[in-house]
Amino acid sequence: MPKFVDAVIRRQEVVDAVFRIIAADGLERASLREVADEAQLAVGSVRHYFASSDELLTHAFAVVVDRIVGRLNDADSRLGDLAPGSAKHHAAVMALLGELLPLDEERAVDACVWMAFKNAARTKPFLAAEADRSHRAVAAVVGGLILGLAAGAESGGAAPNDDDSDGSAGVDQQVLVTEAELLLAVLDGLTMHALLQPEWMTALMCKDVLEAHLEGLNRRMTAGQQAINAS
Amino acid sequence: MPKFVDAVIRRQEVVDAVFRIIAADGLERASLREVADEAQLAVGSVRHYFASSDELLTHAFAVVVDRIVGRLNDADSRLGDLAPGSAKHHAAVMALLGELLPLDEERAVDACVWMAFKNAARTKPFLAAEADRSHRAVAAVVGGLILGLAAGAESGGAAPNDDDSDGSAGVDQQVLVTEAELLLAVLDGLTMHALLQPEWMTALMCKDVLEAHLEGLNRRMTAGQQAINAS
Known part of the structure; x- marks a missing residue:
């Protein structure tokens, strides 16, 4: 060899x-x-x-971030042409966000290692740059998803790329930031609970809770757009 | 002495x-x-x-759990007579849930120590009993809050103790469990982000995100009850 x-x-x-x-x-x-x-x-x-140990841990952190972000980007690319509000789009959104959750053995190891590194970065400065890269990559995908849902609500269910609006009439920017942070909190909170209480927070329960959150999110996006259209 | x-x-x-x-x-x-x-x-x-070190850590974990649960129960007792849907009830709910978030220096230390112990319990069996007690205490308060909001939606905004219904006509039990788990995930996710990215996830941002979640939760409880009343 x-x-x-x-x-x-x-x-x-x-x-x-x-x-x-x-x-x-x-x-x-x-x-x-x-x-x-x-x-x-x-x-x-x-x-x-x-x-050194620091070099090894930094490299291992980068490997798990690359793996998760790679899966996220693959799943994200499958969202592209689907119309928000359609069953196919919803399934693709669940698949996308499911890449972050410990829903099977492979993702459970990744999520566990990823959480451990993110938490350790608080007190180990040599992990901070990688934690920052990880956060930005996930926030970009989740932020893009929220923007897509908002654009879908604005255009009444067409795919975001069919929408030629400049977005100025859409849901308030601050609302979108808040929704993105809320979804990021739900994802990390669910991951934490699934890792700490796997017999209670099963893969099925994780999906149910995420479904409930997405249902509320879609309703808020639609209601926000209706309020704008009516004003 | x-x-x-x-x-x-x-x-x-x-x-x-x-x-x-x-x-x-x-x-x-x-x-x-x-x-x-x-x-x-x-x-x-x-x-x-x-x-031993194990005895010291177990005791320290118990101290922080007692402190947080004590504050939670105090805040919970202030909810009792307020009518769900009223501004006072909402403020009391925010104060209650805010006891779990790192919104000031005291709560930031408690939340940080609490998170560290909960996460460590995954690999340190001697912390498991205390982690379990902590989880049950918080889940009981959050579950009670969700039940109160559901009862409020059922009775059209009266305080839960004014409601003599047996609850059989209320929102589905499984929906309440899912809502409780969702709120618990939001709280731990926000805490994690506030501890790891304090310059971005500020106390103000935490409160905004929690407000957005509670608004959606209240709307779902009311909509769920309206669907039951209409059926």
Whole structure:
């Protein structure tokens, strides 16, 4: 095997070991020694790929953010041509937001690792830049979704790209920011509860709660637009 | 000073040191040695009051849960006689839920410590019983609030205790459970964002987002009841 391929695979094995440790025992146990043990490598071998624990953790954080943001962007691209208000659009929105929730084993590990890193960034400054990138990427997708729903309400259910309005007659900008922050809070709150109380906050319950929130969101967007049209 | 008073004060000083360490550096730094240093005591003195790190952390978790639940119950008792739908009731609901959010310095420390312990309970089984007690206490207050709003919608705005209905004609039980879980997710999500991005998710923004959610919740409760009345 060429040496650079070997290095890519080894680095990924080390990152996978970090993920397993975080999922089982929490981020504070992910020292170079524990990670080396988990990956069945010598500490020296791990050091060959990552100069320090900080470098390893920053890289592992970036890997999980890339994975989640990649899935989000894929799901987002499937929203494009669907008309807001249609059943297909709603299903695509649920699929998009479901990428952030621990709805199956793969997403549960990602969500658990992602939460651990985001929370750790509060007290570990070397994780702050990656936490910021993660937040911006998710906020951009969720903000875009809210804008799409608002544009759909404005044009009475046509797809956003069929709408040639300049948006000036749409729902107030501050309302859209508040709705985006509310949806982001719902997503992180549900993720937290699903990770901490998996026997109660099941995948089914997560979806039910998210459905209830989206129903209210759609109703508010439509009602807001009707109030504007009537004024 | 009598010896038992001294012990109560010393234990509280040690717990305060735990809180400061968690707020500044995270739970994983709250070892007996670090806590002793922070409290300016010898490790032996700390051990005199807490036999182990696990015992100290469990006690500190219980202290913050008691404090938050105490404030919640006080605020909850002020809701009792107010009519749902009235401005006074709404203000009391905001005050009640605001006890859980990091809206000022005292509540920010409590929320930060509380979040750290709840998250740590996932991987530290000795914290699980306290996490469970915390969850049940908050869920009981939030569940009671949702029931009160539903009863208010049912009786057309009278206070819940003026309502002698048996509740059988009210909004579906499953809807109430979903609304309670949604509100709990909003509260923990907002707390998380306010702690991780305090310059963006300010106290004002927290309140705006919570207001938006409560407005939607009230509308859903009223609409649900109207649908039942019309059927």
